[in-house]
Amino acid sequence: MTDIKQLLYISPQFPAVSLVFEQNEMLGIQNSGVNITIASCRNSSCTEAHEFAIPLLKHVIYPNYNNIFLGFVLLLFRSPISLLRILTFTLIASINILAIKKNLAALLFTLGWYPYLLNKEQSFDWIHADFGKGTATVALMLSEVLKCPFSFKVHAFDIYDKSLEYVDFLKKIKIKCAILIFSEHEYGKQKLLEISPKCEKKIKVNYTAIRPNDFQELIPVLTSKKFIALGRLVSKKGFDVLIKASAILNNRGENFVVDIYGYGLEEQNLKKLIKINNLQEIVNLKGKYKNEQLPEMLKDCIALVAPSVIDKNGDMDGIPTVIYEAMALGRAIITSKLSGIPEVIKENINGYLCEPGNIEELAEKMHFLLLNPHISLKMGIEGRKLVEKNHDYITNAKLLLNQMNNYV
Structure with a gap:
């Protein structure tokens, strides 16, 4: 050999x-x-x-x-x-x-x-x-x-x-x-x-x-009210689910912001959904980004949200790379119980798993972290440990x- x-x-x-x-x-x-x-x-x-x-x-x-x-x-x-x-x-x-x-x-x-x-x-x-x-x-x-x-x-x-x-x-x-x-x-x-x-x-x-040395663990932000989502704007990413969950929180009078980074075929549909739900001041489509910008983008967020779903052709995410990168940066993850994702995201340890497409459940997980930022902090620490050990x-x-x- x-x-x-x-x-x-x-x-x-x-x-x-x-x-x-x-x-x-x-x-x-x-x-x-x-x-x-x-x-x-x-x-x-x-x-x-x-x-x-x-x-x-x-x-x-x-x-x-x-x-x-x-x-x-x-x-x-x-x-x-x-x-x-x-x-x-x-x-x-x-x-x-x-x-x-x-x-x-x-x-x-x-x-x-x-x-x-x-x-x-x-x-x-x-x-x-x-x-x-x-x-x-x-x-x-x-x-x-x-x-x-x-x-x-x-x-x-x-x-x-x-x-x-x-x-x-x-x-x-x-x-x-x-x-x-x-x-x-x-x-x-x-x-x-x-x-x-x-x-x-x-x-x-x-x-x-991923490259852990390029994603040093960020300083925790216990006062953050911001959620971040990243990825191509395509159906399987479930960003429409995130927007609808945001509408639920907004109707309750929650104080929060959602920034969605990426580009793709669903951009116009997502813009319409934001407008229909009067979320123009809450949900922001931020466009393209470079990998090197991730630490800056996530530095003041409470969690990464990756609400993956199965699209009409049966396609779905495997394990989105941004999940690993956000964990390396010490951020909690809210994502879907789908495909290989539960192999790296453990419920109540380094994040939360929602049923794919379940708007109410996603809204509740976001609401919980807004009320309990110290839990987000603990999840971020555990996520960083996992990345350093296995990824x-x-x-x-x-x-x-x-x-x-x-x-x-």
Whole structure:
């Protein structure tokens, strides 16, 4: 057995504002002494990079469409069987006609990258993809043409989303061919075992990790009346539930403020909901934010609220990264009893768990912390302890790599 020295990391997009958890993992792998090459399936701009992820920019490659024909010819002569297999993978995946474009893109990425990756001074020891959909398909194909073992990590939509465009006819093939599969929570692991019960030995839990040193515990604010919510403005985040719970508290005459940071498709609907409930002076949509701004954003709040729900397509959060970050900053959490969240948020210890979509229950938990800020303080202390013990990005990256090293 030899340790991994060269790792190819397949990302849906690097850099991307919303993929903080992925960038933490990349940094952890790099800081563990592994040379990482990041293959981004979409072009991006350096302006999308969080400050902490800027050092990774020099390791990224983007789709190379100019080399697709060369990649095809090289494979035709060097490994026609592998070429046939990746073409077969594309045909199987394209049984879902709504996903033809994405699966064809995976093939083109593979062909376009092949000449470059083939000519690298050192070959890769491992290929790892973040998410189990398109990026895992790219990893499957690159694994075939480069003759290199691969793994992938699942989070949320790649397990739960039942919309037609995400129906994946390669799912069982990817699970069978991958050497390892990682889930960021035990709940996700059990869902994968329902699909492939014989693959228990290869499915591992590797929790999301953060950079604790970048999120020093904040000074407690016992006089705070502010709640913070963070994330993309999409249905599964449940921000409409938070607004409706705020309306209940406002109608009772409570003195409080809610700041919601993020952007997304639901922004206009949330603005309308705020207006309908006359909450313009209480609930504020604050727009985009950078990861480095979190300490400033949370410094005077009583708790982070993450009211996740299941959307109409069955999609839901795994464990939102902001929960870990808020715990690292010493803040209490009010969230949903959903997916893998109860694995890190323990009732009455480091936060509260509400039934998903239960507006009245959420309002009561918020009301209770407004009346009992000392409990919020205790929860924040416990949350910080948990993050330091179990969710350091370098420690978790080493656990990930140790699993891979067993198969190199």
